[in-house]
Amino acid sequence: MAETADAGPGPLVVLVGPPGAGKTTVGLLLAERYGVAFRDTDADIERVAGKPIPDIFVDDGEPHFRALEHQAVADALAGHGGVLALGGGAVMDPATRKLLAAHPVAFLDVELADAVRRVGLDAPRPLLVGNPRARWRELMAQRRPLYEEVATVVVATAGLAPEQVADALAAALAGPPAGAPPAAGSGPADNEEAADEQAGKDQER
Ligand SMILES: Nc1ncnc2c1ncn2[C@@H]1O[C@H](COP(=O)(O)OP(=O)(O)O)[C@@H](O)[C@H]1O
Ligand SMILES: O=C(O)C1=C[C@@H](OP(=O)(O)O)[C@@H](O)[C@H](O)C1
Ligand SMILES: [Mg+2]
Structure with missing residues (x-):
């Protein structure tokens, strides 16, 4: 899973996952809860293109849709401070994945x-x-x-209603309660320590 390199200005969280994961539905709920704006790059693309997504695919083809999508994601990452939902295929673009590396990203998982x-x-x-x-x-x-x-947190949505997914997502974004010791093996430092320890053992042999 990704580490957020430099959160900086930008969305509070970016939602990724396959179609039906609930990115649009849960994103809206979470934004209402936080009292921030919600944005969905699919809606941005439709506005720019002046037509619904199925029509873009039929009239202009998937590559054109993906180009619009990359631009929509780049614009939203640079200009939106609330909750941001992406379309399910946005992560296929390597340049988009590179941009996402600087942001908190939640993968809504679904079977x-x-x-x-x-x-x-x-x-x-x-x-x-x-x-x-x-x-x-x-x-x-x-x-x-x-x-x-690209994910900095993963939320399993199986069997959960949208409100429950929003609860789980808010909890995951809040992280462990303030003052709680980090869970063993949960962070890169732990991994480094473990690697150092192992290296020491290797040298002893
Ligand atoms: N956790 C959930 N449980 C049941 N239905 C859901 C859940 N999340 C979303 N839905 C419904 O599934 C459909 C797709 O949700 P949507 O938010 O558009 O997903 P995505 O944006 O990830 O493709 C919508 O009709 C929505 O109401
Ligand atoms: O998976 C995909 O490639 C797509 C997912 C859709 O968004 P949702 O994931 O919000 O359904 C939309 O961007 C378009 O139909 C392509
Ligand atoms: Mg959606």
Whole structure:
């Protein structure tokens, strides 16, 4: 999982994860709770393009959508201080992943059954057209390592209602209670100490 290199100005948290993870829904709930603005790069892209996402895919193709998406993410990371939800495929762009390295990023994790049930009730997603179960599984297999790479926290959403996911996310972002000792093996320093200790043992042999 990523360490936030330099939080600086920018979103309080950026939500990533596959379609149906609840990024848009939970992002809005969390922003209401914190009393901050919510932004979703899919909505930004639709505004810039002047048409819905499925129409962008059909009229202009996925590469054009991805170019708009990279620009929308870059603009939002630079100019939005609240909660930010990305589209599920934004992390596929290496330049976008590089930008995300400087921000707190939460990966909302979800299993196939929940995700497909959720998106089945929702607006059309061009990448899931045809066989949503098979397409979702393929997307997630490709992207899981990328979600894990950019994430500074991971929240499992299985069996949780959106309000409960927002609770879990707020708790994860707050971190351990003030004054609590760091959990053993939880930080890079622990890993370094463990590595030093191991190196010492190696030298003794
Ligand atoms: N934890 C959840 N439990 C049940 N339904 C959910 C949950 N999170 C989101 N949904 C529903 O699933 C659909 C997709 O959610 P959305 O927030 O658009 O996901 P994403 O932005 O990650 O693709 C919406 O209809 C939403 O109401
Ligand atoms: O997974 C993807 O590649 C996409 C996910 C969608 O957003 P959500 O993840 O919010 O559904 C949207 O950006 C577009 O349909 C492409
Ligand atoms: Mg969304």
